[in-house]
Amino acid sequence: MDISIKVVGLSGLYVKAAGRLDLDNAVEYGAKIKDLIEDSDDVINDVTLDFSEITFISSFGLKVVLELYKQLKEQEGTLRLKDVSEQIMSSFKMVGFDKFLIFE
Amino acid sequence: MFKTVKSKILITAVVMLAILMLAFGCYAIISRMRTKQLMVQNYKFSISSYVEDINESVISLHDNLKSLALIGNLYYRTDRSNDLTDRVITRIFENYPQTLGGGIWFKPYAVDKSKKYNCFYAFRDKNNKIVVDKNFSSDKYDYPNQEWYKQIISQVTPERNIIWTKPYYENQGSYTMMVTAGTGIYVDGKLVGIATVDWKITSIMAEVSKMKPLERTFSMYKSGAEIKSSFTLFGNIKDDYIIASTDPYLENEKLIGHSLKEIPWYTSANDLFYTTYINYHGKKYVPFVNNLDNGMVLIICLPKSEMFKDVNKFYFAMLVIMLLLGLIIPALLYYRLKRYIVNPIDKLTDIAHKVSKGQDVEIKLEKPEEFAQLASTFDKMTKDIKLITKEKVKINSELSIAKTIQASSLPNVFPPFPDRPEFDIYASMEPAKEVGGDFYDFYLIDKDNLMFLVADVSGKGIPAALFMMTVKTLINNMSQMGYTPKQLIESINKKICESNKSGLFVTLLAGIVNIKTGATSLINCGHNPPLIKRQDGEYQYIRLRPNIVLGLFEDSQYHIYETTLNSGDIIFTYTDGITESTNLQEEMYGEERLQACLNENRYDNDVKDIVNNVKTDIKNYVGSAPQSDDVTMLVFKYCSDISKTERFFSQMAVPENYKPFYTWLHGVCDEWKLNDDLKNKLDMCSEEIFANITFYAYPSSNGTIEIKMNNTGSSVVMEYIDNGIEYNPLEKPDPDITLPPEERPLGGLGIFMVKQMADDIQYIREENLNRLIVTFNL
Numbered sequence: 001m002d003i004s005i006k007v008v009g010l011s012g013l014y015v016k017a018a019g020r021l022d023l024d025n026a027v028e029y030g031a032k033i034k035d036l037i038e039d040s041d042d043v044i045n046d047v048t049l050d051f052s053e054i055t056f057i058s059s060f061g062l063k064v065v066l067e068l069y070k071q072l073k074e075q076e077g078t079l080r081l082k083d084v085s086e087q088i089m090s091s092f093k094m095v096g097f098d099k100f101l102i103f104e
Numbered sequence: 105m106f107k108t109v110k111s112k113i114l115i116t117a118v119v120m121l122a123i124l125m126l127a128f129g130c131y132a133i134i135s136r137m138r139t140k141q142l143m144v145q146n147y148k149f150s151i152s153s154y155v156e157d158i159n160e161s162v163i164s165l166h167d168n169l170k171s172l173a174l175i176g177n178l179y180y181r182t183d184r185s186n187d188l189t190d191r192v193i194t195r196i197f198e199n200y201p202q203t204l205g206g207g208i209w210f211k212p213y214a215v216d217k218s219k220k221y222n223c224f225y226a227f228r229d230k231n232n233k234i235v236v237d238k239n240f241s242s243d244k245y246d247y248p249n250q251e252w253y254k255q256i257i258s259q260v261t262p263e264r265n266i267i268w269t270k271p272y273y274e275n276q277g278s279y280t281m282m283v284t285a286g287t288g289i290y291v292d293g294k295l296v297g298i299a300t301v302d303w304k305i306t307s308i309m310a311e312v313s314k315m316k317p318l319e320r321t322f323s324m325y326k327s328g329a330e331i332k333s334s335f336t337l338f339g340n341i342k343d344d345y346i347i348a349s350t351d352p353y354l355e356n357e358k359l360i361g362h363s364l365k366e367i368p369w370y371t372s373a374n375d376l377f378y379t380t381y382i383n384y385h386g387k388k389y390v391p392f393v394n395n396l397d398n399g400m401v402l403i404i405c406l407p408k409s410e411m412f413k414d415v416n417k418f419y420f421a422m423l424v425i426m427l428l429l430g431l432i433i434p435a436l437l438y439y440r441l442k443r444y445i446v447n448p449i450d451k452l453t454d455i456a457h458k459v460s461k462g463q464d465v466e467i468k469l470e471k472p473e474e475f476a477q478l479a480s481t482f483d484k485m486t487k488d489i490k491l492i493t494k495e496k497v498k499i500n501s502e503l504s505i506a507k508t509i510q511a512s513s514l515p516n517v518f519p520p521f522p523d524r525p526e527f528d529i530y531a532s533m534e535p536a537k538e539v540g541g542d543f544y545d546f547y548l549i550d551k552d553n554l555m556f557l558v559a560d561v562s563g564k565g566i567p568a569a570l571f572m573m574t575v576k577t578l579i580n581n582m583s584q585m586g587y588t589p590k591q592l593i594e595s596i597n598k599k600i601c602e603s604n605k606s607g608l609f610v611t612l613l614a615g616i617v618n619i620k621t622g623a624t625s626l627i628n629c630g631h632n633p634p635l636i637k638r639q640d641g642e643y644q645y646i647r648l649r650p651n652i653v654l655g656l657f658e659d660s661q662y663h664i665y666e667t668t669l670n671s672g673d674i675i676f677t678y679t680d681g682i683t684e685s686t687n688l689q690e691e692m693y694g695e696e697r698l699q700a701c702l703n704e705n706r707y708d709n710d711v712k713d714i715v716n717n718v719k720t721d722i723k724n725y726v727g728s729a730p731q732s733d734d735v736t737m738l739v740f741k742y743c744s745d746i747s748k749t750e751r752f753f754s755q756m757a758v759p760e761n762y763k764p765f766y767t768w769l770h771g772v773c774d775e776w777k778l779n780d781d782l783k784n785k786l787d788m789c790s791e792e793i794f795a796n797i798t799f800y801a802y803p804s805s806n807g808t809i810e811i812k813m814n815n816t817g818s819s820v821v822m823e824y825i826d827n828g829i830e831y832n833p834l835e836k837p838d839p840d841i842t843l844p845p846e847e848r849p850l851g852g853l854g855i856f857m858v859k860q861m862a863d864d865i866q867y868i869r870e871e872n873l874n875r876l877i878v879t880f881n882l
Binding site: 022023024056058059060062063066067069070073087091094095096097100 | 759762763766780781784787788791792794795839841842844845846848850851853854856857860861
C-alpha cells in the first residue's frame, strides 16, 4: 500500500493512501501515522486522512481510525476525513462513527 | 587546435620551409667559409707579390754590397787610387736606386800601416744625388768603434758573408733608424775590411704600409678603402730581433732590436689552406707571414672584420631575406588556405547547422571551384532530404493509420458476447512496431460453436501485417464452411499455401468449443503451448502433438487435440512475444515464469485481470529494455452451466492467504455480476470471518479454512468452515455504538458489522467443525 504523509504547517499531517484498509494494510497504515506523530518534534494535533482513493474499509480499518481519533482527542487535537466515498461512509454509519468524526 | 586542416597544412608548410632553410643555411655557411678561404688565399698571393718587390730590393742590396766588396778588393790589390774608387762607388750607387748609402771600410792600418782610417762612403742627398763623404775617415767618427762595424766584422766569415746589423740610430747627420748590411773584403783569404749598404727602416715600413692588398685582390672591395688598423712586423728570424713593427698598441720604437717573441701576436704559422686567426685586443686578425731571402720575416696582420666586411654583409643580407621569406611564405599560405579552404568549409558548416535546424538556406559558393561544386551538391542533397523527410512523415502517418486499421480489425470490444454467459473471452495485442505480425480472433461459427485463435506471422512490419490480414480473413471465411476441425485446418493451410508467394508462414493456436457440451478441439500449428486451468486447480501447459506451421506445405496433415471443458475451466493462449520478452540482461521471460505468474493469481478468474496480471509481470521483468516482438494473449473461460453456482475456496488459515481469498471472492462476484454494494458487503463480512478463524480458531497449530459460495438466484449464501476450537461468534454481545467515542472499546466491531449487513446468520457446530452460514439477499 502506498502511503504518503505530508507535514502541513507546524502541527498538521496530511495522509493520503490508495487501496484497501483491511486486514493486510490497516495496521501498517495506522502504525505509520502513529509513529510520525510520536517521533515529531512538534506536537501534531491536526491530522487529515485523504480517503479519495481508499476503495474499501473493514473493521480493521475502522479500528485504526478510532484509535487515531482517541489519540488525538487525548492531546486535544482534531482528526479530519476528506473525500469519503458513499460506500465507506455507510460503513462508518453502521458503527456510529459518523456521530463524532469530522468529514470534509 | 592542431586537428584542423588549416593547422595541418600550415605545419607541413612550416616544416618544409624549415628543412629548405636549413639546407640553404648549411649551403650558405659552407660557401661563406669557402669564399673566405679563397679570399684569404687571394690576400696571401697579393701580399706575396708585394713582399717579392721588397725581396728584390734586398737582392739588389746584396748585389750592391757584392759590387762594393769587389771594388774594395780591387782597391786593396791594385794601385789604390782613391779618386777612381770614389767614382766607381758613385756609379755603383747610381745602378742601385734603392740604396740609401754605403761604403767600403778597411780594417785599421790594413791598407797603410801609417793610416788608421781608410774608408769610402757615399750617400744620396735630398736631391737624390750621390755624394761621396770624406768625413768618416777621421778620429771624430772612428768607424771601427761604431756598433754596426763591430757587429759586422765580428760575425762575417767567408761562408756567411752578408751580415745585417741590428737597427740603430744613425747619429751622423740624418738621425734616422737604419739597418746596415755588410760583407767582408777578403784578399788571399784574409779579411781586410768590409763593404756596407744602409737601409732606412722607415722607408721599408713606408713601402709596406703602401700595400693595399684588399683593393687589388678582391674585386668586391671598394677601391681606395684602407685596411683599418692593420699592422706589420718586420723582423730577423735567424738572429731573433725586431727590425720594425707598426702595432698601434705597442711602443714600436723601443722594441726595435728586441726579441720577436716580445710581439704578442708574433706567429710563424703560415698555412695556405687553413686560416689561423689571432686574437689581439678583442679583435681577430689574419696573419700573413712572409720570409725574405736575407733571413728576415715580414708579418702583416689584417683585421678579419675588415677583410670579410663585404662577404659578411652579403651573407647577412641573405639571412635577412631568408627570414623574411620564412615569415612571408607561411603567412601567405595561411591567408590563401583560410580564404580558399577553411572559409568555405566554415561557411558550409554554418549552412549545415542551419539546414539541420530546418531553416531554408540558399547554398551557394562561387569559388574555389571544388567548393562551388560541393556546395551545389550539398544544396541538391538538402533539397532531396527535405523531400524524403516529407515523404517519411507521410509514410509515418500512413503507418499509424495502418496501425489503427490493424488494431480495429481485431475484435476489441469486451466483453464481446454480453448475452452469452456460458463463456468469457479477453484478448490483447501490443505490436512492437507500428504494425504487427501477431493477431488473435474469435467468433461464433454457429449458434453453439465458438472459434478462438492466436497466430504469429513470420516477419515483422508492413509485409507481415498485410499477410496477417489475408490469413485472418481467410481463416474467418473458411471456418464458416461447415468443415470438421481437421478438414478446416488442412484447407486453411492449403489456401494459405496457394496465396503465399513471398515465403511467409504462420504459427497458429486455435480452439473450437461447443458451448453446450464443452467439447473442445485444440489445434497447434507450430505455436507455443497453451495453458489450461481446470476449475480451481493450477495452470498447466497442454503439450499438444506439434504440427507444422501453416503456409509451407500444401498437403500437411494436422492432428487435433480433443478435450472437454468443465465450468470454470480457463485456457490461456499467447504468442512467443511473451516467453521471449527479454530484460536488460538479455534473459528471456520464459514459460516457467509465465506459469508461475498465472498460478500466483489463479484465484482471480476474471479474464481481463488474467491478461493484465501477465502484462504487469512482463513489464516488471523487462524493465527498460525495448519491446522486441508483438505481445499477444487470449484468455478463454468456459462456464457452461449457469445454474451450477457453487464456488469453493480452501486454503490454510493464515493471513498471507487473505489476498488470494478476496481476489477469488471478487472474481466470483464479477462472474455472477453482483452489484457493488453486495460485493462490498461480502468483502467486509468475509474479511471479519476470515480474520477470526485465522487468529482464533487454531491457537496451537495451523488449520484450514474452507469457504463455499452459493448463488441460489435470490440470495448468495456464504459458508465458512473450520475445524478449530468451538466458537460461536453470535454469542458475543453487540458493542454499544451510542457511547461517546472516548469510552468505546477498540475491538468487537467486526462480528457486529457482519450481523448488521447479513440477512441471516447461522452457526452450526458439527463433527468438530465450526460452520457459519451467512445469507445475503439479492
